[in-house]
Amino acid sequence: xxxxxxxxxxxxxxxxxxxxxxxxxxxxxxxxxxxxxxxxxxxxxxxxxxxxxxxxxxxxxxxxxxxxxxxxxxxxxxxxxxxxxxxxxxxxxxxxxxxxxxxxxxxxxxxxxxxxxxxxxxxxxxxxxxxxxxxxxxxxxxxxxxxxxxxxxxxxxxxxxxxx
Amino acid sequence: xxxxxxxxxxxxxxxxxxxxxxxxxxxxxxxxxxxxxxxxxxxxxxxxxxxxxxxxxxxxxxxxxxxxxxxxxxxxxxxxxxxxxxxxxxxxxxxxxxxxxxxxxxxxxxxxxxxxxxxxxxxxxxxxxxxxxxxxxxxxxxx
Numbered sequence: 001x002x003x004x005x006x007x008x009x010x011x012x013x014x015x016x017x018x019x020x021x022x023x024x025x026x027x028x029x030x031x032x033x034x035x036x037x038x039x040x041x042x043x044x045x046x047x048x049x050x051x052x053x054x055x056x057x058x059x060x061x062x063x064x065x066x067x068x069x070x071x072x073x074x075x076x077x078x079x080x081x082x083x084x085x086x087x088x089x090x091x092x093x094x095x096x097x098x099x100x101x102x103x104x105x106x107x108x109x110x111x112x113x114x115x116x117x118x119x120x121x122x123x124x125x126x127x128x129x130x131x132x133x134x135x136x137x138x139x140x141x142x143x144x145x146x147x148x149x150x151x152x153x154x155x156x157x158x159x160x161x162x163x164x
Numbered sequence: 165x166x167x168x169x170x171x172x173x174x175x176x177x178x179x180x181x182x183x184x185x186x187x188x189x190x191x192x193x194x195x196x197x198x199x200x201x202x203x204x205x206x207x208x209x210x211x212x213x214x215x216x217x218x219x220x221x222x223x224x225x226x227x228x229x230x231x232x233x234x235x236x237x238x239x240x241x242x243x244x245x246x247x248x249x250x251x252x253x254x255x256x257x258x259x260x261x262x263x264x265x266x267x268x269x270x271x272x273x274x275x276x277x278x279x280x281x282x283x284x285x286x287x288x289x290x291x292x293x294x295x296x297x298x299x300x301x302x303x304x305x306x307x
Contacts, residue, residue, distance in 0.1 A: 106250050
């Protein structure tokens with residue numbers, strides 16, 4: 001492997017300030033076929049015990065693209081070189097396929113419209129497995145989302161698999 | 165801010181082996197495009213039939229995260245939005261347009277933790293032939 005585990009574990013993959021807005025939340029709920037009115041209607045959300053419209057369980061995974069406004073982004077912690085791109089890009093240069101193998105969400109509290117989330121991504125593991133004459137490279141990333149008070153909201157952990 | 169919703173699952177009535185109501189959905193190409201737009205994942209293997217076939221695939225295929233979202237709907241329809249503490253899956257097979265995807269959610273354990281009544285479930289999504297697309301587990305909060 002071109003990149004050694006010890007060189008990459010602990011390296012940041014990015015940092016983002018994410019604004020959770022009503023339109024994208026409602027559109028995301030529709031996109032996963034979820035017509036529950038709590039995702040679109042404040043009265044329904046209030047009746048369910050929320051003060052604001054909540055986001056569906058997998059919303060944060062796609063939220064970086066929607067909710068990252070240019071004016072309040074933190075400094076890029078990668079120094080301009082994202083280890084995800086380095087490792088998977090390096091492997092793909094020799095061909096193969098990248099798969100999303102596993103995805104986990106740990107919820108410390110629900111995400112709701114009006115939240116400003118502070119995201120930090122980090123490489124937490126890198127390993128390979130041989131499968132027949134193929135090499136499978138597993139890159140494990142953790143994305144942590146905290147609120148304005150620094151309290152944890154959602155922790156995501158996922159892997160990308162390169163199959164040679 | 166009141167952000168913790170009211171749990172709706174009746175703890176006392178739940179038994180290990182109990183199943184949440186199944187959610188079924190026939191996957192259409194519009195679902196793929198809508199999910200691409202809502203998530204920002206415009207990988208052409210999900211949205212561009214010409215590019216997918218040029219790459220040797222029979223057609224576009226579904227986002228894994230759409231499958232996880234659909235299975236997540238089965239969890240929140242049952243336990244109520246906001247009542248999850250953990251949800252994880254492994255993506256085992258690709259999904260294809262016109263497949264009918266159906267969820268299975270089964271209670272595996274009940275436990276009390278820090279004053280919360282938690283219910284562990286196994287969760288999976290399979291097509292009309294029983295081919296498993298996503299397999300995983302979750303923990304939900306009951307009343």
